[in-house]
Amino acid sequence: MLNDVVIVGAGPVGSVLALALADSDIDVAVLDERAAGETLRGDRSLALSHGARLIFERLGIWDALTAVRGAATPIVRIDISQAGGFGQMELAAEEQGIPALGYVVSYRALQAALDTALARTSVAVRHGVTVKSVDGKPAFAAVELEGAGAEPVLARLAAVADGTGEAMAGIARQRHDYGQVALVGKLWRAAPHNGVAYERFTPDGPIALLPQSDHYGLVWTVTPNRARELVALDDVAFLDQLARHFGTQTGGFLRVADRREFPLVLEFAREPALARCVALGNAAQTLHPVAGQGFNVGLRDAWELADVVLDTPRERLGDRAMLERYLRGRRTDRMAGIAFTHGLVNVFGNDLPFVRWPRGLALTLLDAVPAAKRAFTHAMLFGLR
Numbered sequence: 312m313l314n315d316v317v318i319v320g321a322g323p324v325g326s327v328l329a330l331a332l333a334d335s336d337i338d339v340a341v342l343d344e345r346a347a348g349e350t351l352r353g354d355r356s357l358a359l360s361h362g363a364r365l366i367f368e369r370l371g372i373w374d375a376l377t378a379v380r381g382a383a384t385p386i387v388r389i390d391i392s393q394a395g396g397f398g399q400m401e402l403a404a405e406e407q408g409i410p411a412l413g414y415v416v417s418y419r420a421l422q423a424a425l426d427t428a429l430a431r432t433s434v435a436v437r438h439g440v441t442v443k444s445v446d447g448k449p450a451f452a453a454v455e456l457e458g459a460g461a462e463p464v465l466a467r468l469a470a471v472a473d474g475t476g477e478a479m480a481g482i483a484r485q486r487h488d489y490g491q492v493a494l495v496g497k498l499w500r501a502a503p504h505n506g507v508a509y510e511r512f513t514p515d516g517p518i519a520l521l522p523q524s525d526h527y528g529l530v531w532t533v534t535p536n537r538a539r540e541l542v543a544l545d546d547v548a549f550l551d552q553l554a555r556h557f558g559t560q561t562g563g564f565l566r567v568a569d570r571r572e573f574p575l576v577l578e579f580a581r582e583p584a585l586a587r588c589v590a591l592g593n594a595a596q597t598l599h600p601v602a603g604q605g606f607n608v609g610l611r612d613a614w615e616l617a618d619v620v621l622d623t624p625r626e627r628l629g630d631r632a633m634l635e636r637y638l639r640g641r642r643t644d645r646m647a648g649i650a651f652t653h654g655l656v657n658v659f660g661n662d663l664p665f666v667r668w669p670r671g672l673a674l675t676l677l678d679a680v681p682a683a684k685r686a687f688t689h690a691m692l693f694g695l696r
């Protein structure tokens with residue numbers, strides 16, 4: 312059987328694409344190796360932009376997500392500053408005339424809400440199926456599955472949202488290893504967070520505190536050696552180190568839990584498409600979490616791919632012209648998200664005094680100049696195009 316679209320990976324990005332196509336006459340098959348109702352990885356805090364909320368509202372899952380206690384925490388203010396230098400910037404939701412700048416969402420709760428919504432549609436989701444490879448032929452894509460005797464799944468268009476792009480091996484990728492790791496964990500402070508997120512640039516690298524439920528999600532960027540030292544500390548010594556680096560005004564750290572680390576790389580495909588196949592989400596670009604852009608860019612990939620698919624006659628799905636149209640539409644937003652994140656890491660990850668001074672000035676000016684601040688906030692909330 313020839314499907315119209317096969318989606319490889321029903322993570323958040325693949326699921327959004329499937330839901331956006333669900334009410335149409337497009338015939339969609341979804342494949343994921345995780346068992347139904349499970350997430351493969353542990354939980355993580357996703358920073359969701361206001362634009363992402365609008366997508367979830369249009370898909371009808373926002374109410375279900377926010378009904379779960381602590382699943383989505385509004386960020387009403389972001390406080391951006393640097394240690395050991397002047398310059399501070401504040402982004403506030405009320406200045407933008409919106410209820411929240413963004414939300415911190417539990418990956419697990421989001422995945423559960425998406426799974427439930429997908430199960431109510433007629434989209435065929437096959438769980439527990441591992442994809443070996445996706446091969447583009449002139450007239451269709453063939454998705455090969457693990458397991459002896461498993462029949463390939465054929466479709467006019469294969470949308471690969473497997474989180475790594477491994478299923479689409481032939482694609483050219485650029486990779487930059489930042490030589491840093493993100494140390495993540497849950498953090499409790501004496502005072503309530505009141506919806507305030509902190510992004511503090513320190514000589515060791517940026518520290519982000521994201522308000523989530525009754526605690527903060529901590530993302531501390533450090534070198535691998537430093538991460539090993541920090542992970543080996545007991546909780547009291549770790550909190551002491553954190554308070555020293557973060558500065559005193561937001562001290563009062565009480566408790567930390569679930570500390571773990573993961574390597575930080577930038578990996579992306581400039582043209583994330585091959586014959587009859589397109590990669591999206593983390594499969595197309597994996598970004599440093601400093602600006603909380605990665606997932607939001609991936610969501611916009613899914614939303615805009617659905618738009619192009621719904622606007623293309625069935626017999627032309629997956630052809631070169633359709634893929635070109637999608638790539639053209641996504642180019643500016645993807646590249647801007649990549650450049651913006653990469654630039655932020657380079658400017659704020661550098662502790663030379665002559666860089667520290669101008670970047671303090673940049674933060675101060677950005678705070679003082681409403682138009683610049685509005686442009687910056689708009690980029691953070693909705694992406695660039």
Ligand SMILES: Cc1cc2nc3c(=O)[nH]c(=O)nc-3n(C[C@H](O)[C@H](O)[C@H](O)COP(=O)(O)OP(=O)(O)OC[C@H]3O[C@@H](n4cnc5c(N)ncnc54)[C@H](O)[C@@H]3O)c2cc1C
Pocket residue numbers: 319320321322323324325342343344345351355356357358359440441442443472473474475478573591592593594600603604605606607609
């Ligand atoms: C530790 C960590 C912390 C992060 N923190 C943040 C953050 O704070 N803010 C933020 O915006 N982003 C963050 N990110 C990035 C964010 O998690 C990703 O942007 C998001 O998960 C991408 O969604 P996705 O659907 O593209 O991929 P994934 O979430 O990786 O989903 C991929 C899906 O594909 C399935 N799959 C994989 N391989 C196969 C296969 N061969 N066959 C079948 N199915 C397959 C998997 O089971 C999974 O369901 C973080 C990433 C990591 C690793």
